[in-house]
Amino acid sequence: MSLVETQRTEKLRGSGWRELVTPAHGLLLLFLLVYPAMASDFFLTQIGGYSLILGMIALSLMLLAGYGGMVSLAQITIAGAAAYVIAIFGENNSGVHGFAWPWWVITPMAILFASVLSAAFGWVAVRTEGIYTIMITLAIATACFYFTQQNYALFNGFPGYSGLRAPEVFGLYWRDPVPFYYLCLANAVVAYAAVLYGARSTFGLTLQAVRDNPRRMRAIGYNVTAHKVFAWWLSGLIAGAAGVLLAWFNGRISPGSIAVGPAINILIIAIIGGLRHPVGPFIGAVVVVLIQTFAIDLVGAERFNTLIGLFFLAVVFLSPDGILGLWERVKPRPDRDAWGPGPERSGVRE
Amino acid sequence: MSDASNTNRDDLFRGARASRRQAWGVVALLVAALLLWLVFAQWPDWLDAILISKKAFLSAILNGLTLAGLYFLVASGFTLVFGLMRNVNLAHGSLYLLGAYVGYEVADRTGFWLLGVAAGFVIMAVIGLVMQVVVFRRLEGDDLRQTLVTIGISIVAADLMLAVWGGTTYQILVPEWLTGAIKLPVITAYRSNGAAVYLVYPYYRLVVLAIAVVIGIGLWLMLNRTRIGMMIRAGVDDRDMLAASGKNVHLVFAAVFAIGAGLAGFAGVVGGSALSVAPGEDVRYLLASLVVVIVGGMGSVTGAAIGALIIGLAEQIGLVYFPTYGVVITFVIMVVTLSVRPQGIMGKSL
Numbered sequence: 023m024s025l026v027e028t029q030r031t032e033k034l035r036g037s038g039w040r041e042l043v044t045p046a047h048g049l050l051l052l053f054l055l056v057y058p059a060m061a062s063d064f065f066l067t068q069i070g071g072y073s074l075i076l077g078m079i080a081l082s083l084m085l086l087a088g089y090g091g092m093v094s095l096a097q098i099t100i101a102g103a104a105a106y107v108i109a110i111f112g113e114n115n116s117g118v119h120g121f122a123w124p125w126w127v128i129t130p131m132a133i134l135f136a137s138v139l140s141a142a143f144g145w146v147a148v149r150t151e152g153i154y155t156i157m158i159t160l161a162i163a164t165a166c167f168y169f170t171q172q173n174y175a176l177f178n179g180f181p182g183y184s185g186l187r188a189p190e191v192f193g194l195y196w197r198d199p200v201p202f203y204y205l206c207l208a209n210a211v212v213a214y215a216a217v218l219y220g221a222r223s224t225f226g227l228t229l230q231a232v233r234d235n236p237r238r239m240r241a242i243g244y245n246v247t248a249h250k251v252f253a254w255w256l257s258g259l260i261a262g263a264a265g266v267l268l269a270w271f272n273g274r275i276s277p278g279s280i281a282v283g284p285a286i287n288i289l290i291i292a293i294i295g296g297l298r299h300p301v302g303p304f305i306g307a308v309v310v311v312l313i314q315t316f317a318i319d320l321v322g323a324e325r326f327n328t329l330i331g332l333f334f335l336a337v338v339f340l341s342p343d344g345i346l347g348l349w350e351r352v353k354p355r356p357d358r359d360a361w362g363p364g365p366e367r368s369g370v371r372e
Numbered sequence: 373m374s375d376a377s378n379t380n381r382d383d384l385f386r387g388a389r390a391s392r393r394q395a396w397g398v399v400a401l402l403v404a405a406l407l408l409w410l411v412f413a414q415w416p417d418w419l420d421a422i423l424i425s426k427k428a429f430l431s432a433i434l435n436g437l438t439l440a441g442l443y444f445l446v447a448s449g450f451t452l453v454f455g456l457m458r459n460v461n462l463a464h465g466s467l468y469l470l471g472a473y474v475g476y477e478v479a480d481r482t483g484f485w486l487l488g489v490a491a492g493f494v495i496m497a498v499i500g501l502v503m504q505v506v507v508f509r510r511l512e513g514d515d516l517r518q519t520l521v522t523i524g525i526s527i528v529a530a531d532l533m534l535a536v537w538g539g540t541t542y543q544i545l546v547p548e549w550l551t552g553a554i555k556l557p558v559i560t561a562y563r564s565n566g567a568a569v570y571l572v573y574p575y576y577r578l579v580v581l582a583i584a585v586v587i588g589i590g591l592w593l594m595l596n597r598t599r600i601g602m603m604i605r606a607g608v609d610d611r612d613m614l615a616a617s618g619k620n621v622h623l624v625f626a627a628v629f630a631i632g633a634g635l636a637g638f639a640g641v642v643g644g645s646a647l648s649v650a651p652g653e654d655v656r657y658l659l660a661s662l663v664v665v666i667v668g669g670m671g672s673v674t675g676a677a678i679g680a681l682i683i684g685l686a687e688q689i690g691l692v693y694f695p696t697y698g699v700v701i702t703f704v705i706m707v708v709t710l711s712v713r714p715q716g717i718m719g720k721s722l
Contacts, residue, residue: 093516146707149714153460153515154670157662158710160462164659165703173696282655286523293520325535331527338520 042215054207063199067271069315071199073307074206075271078213078264080291080303082257085217088297089226090253091233092147095285096159099166100140100258101265102280106170106177107132108186108269115185118178125189133262140258141251148250151236163285171277182276186269197270206267210304213260217300220256229253283327290334296346305345411558424692427560430571432692433685438577438646440684441584445639446657447664447676448591449632455608455671456628458515459508463522464636465658466529471496471637472644472653473537476544485547485645492641493634500633504626526654534651542649544641550576580646587635591673604628608671609720663702667709669719678717 058066079101087093111128114120147158170177188197196205220226229249232239236246269275278284287310295306313333317326341347415426423429450464471492479488503525511518558571595601603624606614615621639657640649660683668679686705690698709716 146710149710153458153519154666156462156516156519157460157666158706161659161662161666161706162703164655164662165699165706168659168699169697169703172699175696286527289520289523325531327531328528328535331524331531334527335521335524338517338524342514342517 136262144254296344471640475641496637669716675718
């Protein structure tokens with residue numbers, strides 16, 4: 023597990039706010055805010071919005087893997103659960119369920135349901151440690167996929183639900199390119215800031231200590247299981263919010279969206295970006311979405327998976343910390359720990 | 373004084389253990405008697421009403437047993453590789469599917485089914501060997517990265533297999549001496565004229581079951597009666613100590629990986645002849661191996677057999693009696709196992 027355990031908490035005393043308010047973040051936010059002015063609708067929604075959504079789901083994985091040492095493959099399942107809640111209790115045109123409850127009821131409900139489901143998954147997964155978590159969460163994700171596919175009474179089986187619509191509030195239709203982009207951006211910024219701030223909170227530090235040495239933490243008297251399950255619940259909030267956005271983005275939810283492929287895709291995004299800092303998943307998401315969109319010109323639509331698979335293999339082999347790790351290696355020395363903990367992390371490999 | 377009390381306590385424990393074992397023995401006998409009665413007795417009407425019909429029930433049991441045989445073939449390699457190398461080979465399903473395709477090609481071109489089976493085993497064993505030597509030996513001790521690499525390999529493999537063999541479903545033709553159905557000496561019902569209706573079952577499926585049993589016994593003998601088996605078991609218990617005592621651990625690893633991959637390929641051909649070969653089967657058998665190994669216990673071949681039996685039976689019985697909730701049964705079994713015995717039924721404590 024060295025890949026996720028290498029990150030020792032060295033700068034314990036810095037407060038979360040100091041991490042958040044940096045020139046780099048200011049510039050990034052400024053760029054993201056004016057992005058709609060220079061991007062076409064396609065780049066705004068299909069690249070920008072979609073990257074932010076996938077980035078949020080990958081962020082929920084990064085929270086678990088980077089700070090908790092639990093690599094989960096079930097994050098897309100959690101997002102999918104929120105999307106199914108939207109489809110079942112909101113409006114859909116599949117003719118099954120679709121209770122058309124107002125958006126301000128179903129949205130919190132969807133996110134809450136996803137987070138509780140996430141905590142339940144976590145409760146199952148934390149009974150074992152390390153590499154077992156991957157196996158168990160993959161089994162959970164696959165089982166959920168098959169279940170939604172063969173069950174028509176609840177999930178409308180293979181076709182799933184289509185015709186999901188984002189709400190119209192303040193005279194704006196929130197699925198229009200610009201409002202949707204800002205909606206995604208707002209969610210992503212809140213999630214990103216929360217993770218970054220939370221990592222320096224008492225809970226965040228305790229979680230990282232549990233990751234580094236669960237036995238010692240248990241001996242000191244911490245409830246290791248409760249901390250891990252709570253981390254799952256928090257990651258479920260982020261994944262759930264992303265799931266709601268995903269439902270509005272696609273306008274549909276079907277078993278195909280939560281199949282093993284998409285589940286692994288989230289892991290690929292997080293790994294390609296890097297698990298050491300919350301910005302990693304978003305970088306990974308942009309890279310993967312760009313490859314996804316433009317690979318067609320390179321290798322044809324058919325062999326896109328081979329390309330992304332090879333790219334992923336190259337990242338795992340060459341730079342275990344993803345693109346963030348590459349950046350760490352080439353960037354100028356003075357601001358070396360601007361993105362997080364110290365330079366001597368290679369020394370704590372286990 | 374203390375000696376006496378110790379022996380006393382030991383006796384007490386022994387007594388408790390013996391009576392507990394006796395209790396389990398009685399339970400096993402009762403279950404066996406009930407099963408024998410279910411198989412051979414003529415069912416009363418109320419039982420028919422509950423379990424649809426004797427024929428449906430017995431067919432589900434037999435299908436479950438043959439499926440368990442297949443699952444065991446796939447999962448035994450998976451569990452050995454995991455137990456020894458702590459390497460979750462998520463490309464195991466791809467080995468199964470590739471083995472099936474290779475077996476199909478060879479059997480189709482040469483006309484000899486047995487040659488196809490042999491090719492499936494040998495070629496997959498060689499590929500497993502190459503994977504171990506080229507990929508996993510480089511990342512030794514870094515189990516998360518090893519797992520990530522297997523994910524990358526499985527993505528690329530699935531895509532390339534789709535490119536070569538397309539999305540169509542193949543059926544490996546079984547030679548004539550294995551086809552047909554046989555009449556089992558089990559009476560399912562009586563016709564109105566008093567003639568007995570016997571249970572008819574495809575001969576080949578029984579052969580699959582027999583093959584799985586033979587391979588299982590062979591594996592058990594190899595592990596428990598040969599020198600390499602001794603080394604493998606020692607490696608599962610304590611890899612470092614095995615290396616320290618002067619054994620060539622890499623040789624043992626390579627051998628186990630070859631056997632595991634070969635068995636997956638073998639199962640691919642045998643299973644592809646009983647069912648069918650199509651894209652997506654890799655994920656199905658990966659899920660099956662995961663669940664079987666989680667339930668049965670990592671690193672234990674006996675555990676894989678027990679797990680395969682439970683999951684195979686549960687899946688088929690679920691298919692007949694709860695068609696749209698079948699997967700849930702598998703899932704519940706996994707969760708219950710994890711909460712009662714996180715290391716699996718035959719697993720050593722974590």
